[in-house]
Amino acid sequence: MTAWQRSVRVTGLVLGLALAGCGGSEDGESPADERLGGVAQPDTEIEAASSEPAPEVAPFDEAVSVGIDARLRSDRRLMVEGTTNLPEATRLQVLVERELSGVRWQERTVVEAGGGFAAGPFGPGSGLPDGGYRITVNMPPASVQPSEVRARLGEEGQHLRGPLVQPSRHGLGQVISASQRFLVGSEPRHTTDQVEVMEVE
Template sequence: MNVWYRWCGLGVMLVLLAGCGGNGNETGEAPDEPEQVAQPSPPAEPEAEVEPFAEPVAIEFAVSLGSDRRLLVEGESNLPDNTRLQVVVERELSGVRWQERTTLTGGRFQAGPFGSGSGLPDGGYTITVNLSEATVQPTDVRARIGERGEHLSGPLVSTSRHGLGQVASDSRRFLIGSEPRRTHDNVEVLGVE
């Protein structure tokens, strides 16, 4: 009897398999519709030529000291929008550094506040705004400044220390304190607002 169940199960499976096959055309004739042949896609339109960045790099920034004694850096640049910049604040006495990445939007950027929760102690600080290497810039920025920054020019431009092309940087010194020290250096003195 066990053999009989096996033959019945095999027969049911064959009927099911036969019902699953086919293309829905019960007469066995070829379908009336012609086969569709893949047509080649039209050639892609050439990308619009991007004008290289041709003017000298300009980076201007201002620093303000808030009531919490932390620095805020705001500035502008003629570099293309979406350019990635890095702002670094370094205390001259100890070498302690704070840094933040920011993006140029509408020709402007902002970074900070910089400093610990208790604020920055009196003393000298160097604030630097760096244009990062072209390899870390978005595609649209690289198209303008060049794959290795070769379209950058001006007094702020130098060769990357890592050999990754040209970069740009601007630095200034600031003194923080309620009683400014006497100095003959080219330095701005910031007071608490």
């Protein structure tokens, strides 16, 4: 055998060993797959943790109540406070509208522990002129509420009940709306509405 033939044979042997070491099995499984029996093993601990049910929460089972109170500060701007039996952390929107002009001020707030909420001050820097005002407290749809609130009220507010409950204008389930009329000034107009007259502190 010539030196050239020996060189070709050695080169072929080296290439054969190199290909055997780099390649996987014929069906494309990697050596790691072969050690695990060719089947990817699921992480059973993670799966078990994610399949645990969420803790049970009692649904909201009483008629919704909202009490609204307001006071006029010395700068003639309005502070709104209220109480409700809605769950703690429920998001609310408080709206104050002047009846004569339709001018509105609004602010978001949340129900605190114990059922209280507060918003304001409302009105221009120069203060609210005398006249009638309507204060409205709205609860936005359950879809924008925190998860712990949705768990009590239902994903579409289906556990809400009572005269304050109404369907959302956008088809997002049930919402609530409560309003109260207030008169600012010393000479209120004649009205048949339930109103409260506020004087400057």
